[in-house]
Amino acid sequence: MVEFEAWLLDAYADKGTAVAWFTDISGRPIRAHFKYRPDFYVHVDEEHRCNVRNQIEALTGVMAVEEVLRREAFSQEEKTVLKVTMRDTIYFNKIVRKLKNLEFVKLYNIHILHSQRVLYKLGLEPGCKALLDLAYDGSLLSLTKVDDREVLPPPFKVLAFRLTKKGRYTIDRIDVFSGPTKIGEFAGEPNKILFEFASVVRSEDPDILICNARDDTFTMLLAMSRLYGMNLQLGRDRTDIASLPRPLPYWVRGRVVLDEQHFDPLLGCWGLAGILERSRFGFLPIDLAAEWTSNRLVDSRNTFELLQHGVLIPAKPKYFEPRRNVGEMGIKDKGAIIMPPLLGVHDNVAELDFESEFANIMVRDNISYETISERGDIDGLLPGVIKKFLDRRLYFKRLRSSLPQDSEELDYCEQRQTSLKLMLCVLYGTSGCAWNRFGNVLAFEKINAMAREVMLEATKVAEERGFRTLYADTDSLFVRREDATETEYKALVETLNESIGLPLTLDHHYRFLVLLPRKEDAHTPAFKRYYGLTYGGELVCRGIECRRHDTPLFIKEVQEAMMKALLFKDDLAEVYTKGLADSIRVLNMALKRLERGDIEGSRLCVTKIMRKEADQYFSLLSHVSAGLRMKAEGEDITSDSFISYIYKSSDHRNPLCRVVPFTMKTSTYDTSKYKDLLTGAASTILAPLLTRGMKMAQGSSRLDDYI
Structure with a gap:
């Protein structure tokens, strides 16, 4: 017998053998194996049960058939079913297809992949550490999971x-x-x-x-x-x-193959640590965790948790939605609360954030598929799943502040907490989805109703203590009180934690916060569109050009420089006067550089993703035109390819001549087009200031007059 400490890389079934590959601390691969006997369940009425059992026992590949008592998922009633155990995987699908054709037969647990079954049997998710006992021929004798919260990924090559x-x-x-x-x-x-x-x-020999x-x-x-x-x-x-x-x-x-798109920042990638968190959550092989949608990961985790209690999993979704008229739906089916932002520049603002609000509500109030429409006095499936991964996510989220900036550890920590955040959001978002095997729309509506109550209670408590709500959006609350200190804002957070029973944090304390209007209408507030400067000197932006992956680097840099010139001031009056003038000065200098033509092409590149093959587009959009030109030069351009291009002559009659792929070097660019893009980015951040700021300086309120 040999003992190892190693991380699980992959697992699969090979006929009647389950194979698991591990990697030890030195990076050495370890192959373990054990017997694999897949099974499924058949429910048939008592009249036909004996006949069906005899037919199944006579089928090639069947090892055993026995009568057992089991209950279906979320049902309290046990029923007699036939447990069919196969010798291996060879005839599994063939027998399932044959039984599906019988009208009086209902099958359970047939949708579970063999690789999932092997992982469930191991009780270990890929990427997790375990202590192994192996026989000298590689047979797995025992496995003990080591619960870890390591930031760095396992030593996979x-x-x-x-x-x-x-x-x-x-x-x-x-x-x-x-x-x-x-x-x-x-x-x-x-x-x-x-x-x-x-x-x-x-x-x-990579892993x-x-x-x-x-x-x-x-x-x-x-x-x-x-x-x-x-x-x-x-x-x-x-x-x-x-x-x-x-x-x-x-x-x-023995190896795992991943697509490079999961590591590209332009796609909001998960990275290796993020993919491993998805694999851990979904109890899935690493490659499937990267490729599958988040809803399927939720289904896999739900399936594993239910199988631990010996329940039967139906092959088809068991979605529940009661019949209601439009009036009833209008009352019940509401989303979270959004309070429109108060446009303009504000000083000394606190952003309070509910940590995983919906997930915490589901845990606090025991909201799950089965606790709404049936019994509310039982422990729900979802709260049990959420609690484990919510604690893990909050651990990594809070750990970030103690890690060095620009460090590898911080990157991996961010990948992990971001991936877990998405999965927790999907648990909430799919709770009432028809594509969810156990979806119950009443559970989804209950979560939203409780979230609305939480936000209303939070604003009420804050206002009772003299704080004004400037903006509230789903799980974030922006409040202000004249001359309030950071200590007083933290005291408000503690008060809200106690009165509401959900964890809040002081996410940002802004020296200045600018709440922006919609692009189409300067008088209509926009949601999730603002920027600000914290007392720690951090620039925080949401919903503006510098946050978009397809904004040229030069325009991002100028927009950020304008925000710094505007907000690094002592008080609001200085922001509206000197800050506004300094910001416009930065803009004018950038426009002159564009006119001189001294901006490098790499900083003017626009990068977009081809969502389908180039010849499937009906319109010659800029990135499609660039992609077609690259393809004509012999480059391999497919769906999901990244296309980088520069505007050459945006008004040209021929769309193919309006842009130039970055790979085809050009010494000139469309100055007018880039000036339009730059002034558009400048208008985004200056629009709410111009009227008041220029009146204070006895000037015009039109940005064009200062360019």
Whole structure:
């Protein structure tokens, strides 16, 4: 017997054997295995039960059939069902399909993937640490989970590569990277490229492979390997590529393949630590956790939790929504409260944030699918799930303040808490969704009703203590009181915590906060659109140009410089006078630089994502035109490709001539277009100040008059 401390990388079923791959502290791969006997349940009325049982027992691949008592999910009534245990995975789907055709039969637990079943059997999520006892032949004797809150990911070895096509069906080159370092560059004949690439994979022996266009890339690699008669081995378990039904995951057993899009900041990526948190939450293999929608991750976690209590999981959604008229729906089906912002510049403002408000409400009030329409005196499924991951998310969220800025630990910590935040939001958001297997719209409505009560109570308590509400949005409250100190704001937070019973934090204490109007109407308040300067000197922005990934870097820099010139002042009067003048001065200097043409092309690039193939667009939008030009130059442009371009002549009659791909170097740009973009960004932050500020300075209230 051998003992190890290791992290789970992947698990899957291979006929009658379950295989689990681990990585120890030194990065060494460990293969463990144990017997795997998948099962499912059949409910049939008593009249047909004996006959159906005899038929099932006679089927090839069935190991045992027994009568057991089980209850369906969220039901208190037990019923007799047939538990069917299979010898392996070979005939599982065939038998399930045959039984589905019987009218008087209802099947349970048939939707669960074999890889999920193996993980459930292990009781360990990928990325988690465990103490292993293995026999000398690799058989798993015992496994003990080690609960950890480590910020850094496990010591998984990562290898990235990028495949470039020549045309549609031929490989042009493969570049291989270990971290930021390129360790291989293979070009020439396709069979030579394939052989050298497979050799690098074997020698480096990575746990995780990252590539562009994951599914397309491996489909191409498999097709080319078969074409050249090469039985290439890219996994740790040997396979015969001629018999593979598809490349992933069968061709790379013992490794995990991820798409590079999950690591790109332009897509709001999760990063490796974030993907591992999704895998832990969903109790899913790492690659599925990255590819599946969040709703499916919630379903997988719910399934695991219910199976621990031995309940039956229906194959089809059991969505509940009562029949109601429009009037009843109007009363019950309301979202959270939003109080319109008070436009303008405000000083000494506190932003109070409910920490995971909806998740905490579900835990506090025991709100779940089954506790609303049936019994409210039982412990709900959702509060139990939420409590575990809410505590974990808040741990990482609070840990951030103690980590060094720009450190690797801070990045990983942010990935983890952001990923968990999304999953907790989805738990709430899908609680009444028809696509949720157990969705109950009454639960969703109850959560929203309680959230409205919480916000109304919070504003009432704050106003009773002399604080004015400037803006309230779902789970954030912006309040102000003349000459209030940070200590007094923190005292308000403590008072609200006690009176409401939900955790709040003082998220930001602003020296100045600017609440912005809608772009279309300068007199109508906009939601989630503001910027401000904290007493700590931090610039906080929401819903404006510098937060968008497709805003050119130069315009982001100028907008941020204008905000700093405006807000780094002593008081409101100085913001409206000297600050406004300084901000416009920054704008004018930037406009002159544009006119001189001395801005580097990389800082004027607009980057957008192709959401579909270029030839599927009906309109030649700017990024589509750039993508078509790049494709004409031989570049591999597909859906999800990032297109970077520069405006060359935005008024040109031919859309293809309006922009130039960044890869096609150009020394000139459309000055007029970039001036429009820049003045638009400037108007965003200055619009609420111009009228009052220029009146104080006896000037015009039009921005154009100062450019």
